[in-house]
Amino acid sequence: MSSSGEPGVQSWLQKDVPSLVKDRQLVEARRLQIIEAAVGLFTAQGFHKTTTRQIAAEASLSVGSLYEYVRSKEDILYLVCDHIHAAVESRLKATMSRAKTGRQALEQAVAAYFAVCDDLSDDILLIYQEAKSLTPEARAFVLDNEVRLTGLFEDILARGAADGSLKVAEEAVSLMAHNIAVLGHMWTFRRWYLARRYSLEEFTRLQTQLLLSELSNQKP
Numbered sequence: 001m002s003s004s005g006e007p008g009v010q011s012w013l014q015k016d017v018p019s020l021v022k023d024r025q026l027v028e029a030r031r032l033q034i035i036e037a038a039v040g041l042f043t044a045q046g047f048h049k050t051t052t053r054q055i056a057a058e059a060s061l062s063v064g065s066l067y068e069y070v071r072s073k074e075d076i077l078y079l080v081c082d083h084i085h086a087a088v089e090s091r092l093k094a095t096m097s098r099a100k101t102g103r104q105a106l107e108q109a110v111a112a113y114f115a116v117c118d119d120l121s122d123d124i125l126l127i128y129q130e131a132k133s134l135t136p137e138a139r140a141f142v143l144d145n146e147v148r149l150t151g152l153f154e155d156i157l158a159r160g161a162a163d164g165s166l167k168v169a170e171e172a173v174s175l176m177a178h179n180i181a182v183l184g185h186m187w188t189f190r191r192w193y194l195a196r197r198y199s200l201e202e203f204t205r206l207q208t209q210l211l212l213s214e215l216s217n218q219k220p
Contacts, residue, residue, distance in 0.1 A: 015082075015141040017075050020068045030069045033059040035083050038076045043122045047077055047130040077130060078138040084123045085145040091116045092152045102160020103216070107208055109156055110180065114204045117184040124188045146181075153177035157215075166215045176215070183207055 019027045037058035041050040052073050056066040070076050095112045099105035117124060131142050154177040160166025161173070168176060187194060187203060194203060 015078060015138055017070060017079060027069055031079055034066060034069060034076055035080050038080050039123060039126065042080065042126055042130060047133050074134060074138065078134055081127050081131060081142045084120055084127060085149060087120060088116050088149055096156065101163050101165040102156055103165035105156045106160060106166065109153065110208050110211065111204050113184045114187055114200065117188050118200050121188045121191065124185065150177045150181045153180045168215050
């Protein structure tokens with residue numbers, strides 16, 4: 001995946017997953033079928049209890065056909081994790097390109113991030129629960145991409161500090177970016193309670209106000 005074009009944002013790193021099929025478009029289409037089938041099964045019954053036969057059936061493929069596009073169930077889990085991260089990254093990059101200031105970019109990115117965490121809550125939980133089943137090499141790629149997503153917020157904060165729309169010390173940029181990343185996951189992990197008291201819009205508004213009160217000389 002190419003770079004976002006924003007300063008400091010690194011290109012998306014993907015582990016090579018070999019395929020017996022050489023048609024790239026066909027590989028991407030079939031892998032998307034496999035990913036969508038696997039997410040539902042992994043979420044419902046867990047990675048270890050799900051078989052490749054079940055995934056193939058859910059994806060409307062034969063087991064033999066499935067193995068033309070992946071080598072193992074672990075490959076499928078890695079592709080699922082990569083697909084989820086790419087979906088989050090795509091939404092965040094879209095907001096970054098539209099904003100005029102770092103402050104605007106932060107407000108828009110937080111809203112987009114919380115929304116995608118809500119949309120993909122089962123998927124995000126899946127990464128946390130099942131990433132331990134990946135090989136060390138694949139898990140390293142997944143963790144690196146988590147860091148790269150957080151890096152998008154680092155770039156927004158640095159942009160705001162540079163244009164004067166946000167007040168944040170250089171040494172605090174990385175920590176604040178990780179705080180924001182965790183806030184999105186808070187909605188995912190604690191929605192069972194938070195949703196009783198707040199809508200997603202209210203949660204987003206209040207968390208954004210709290211963030212901006214820490215990052216601005218002015219009241220949000």
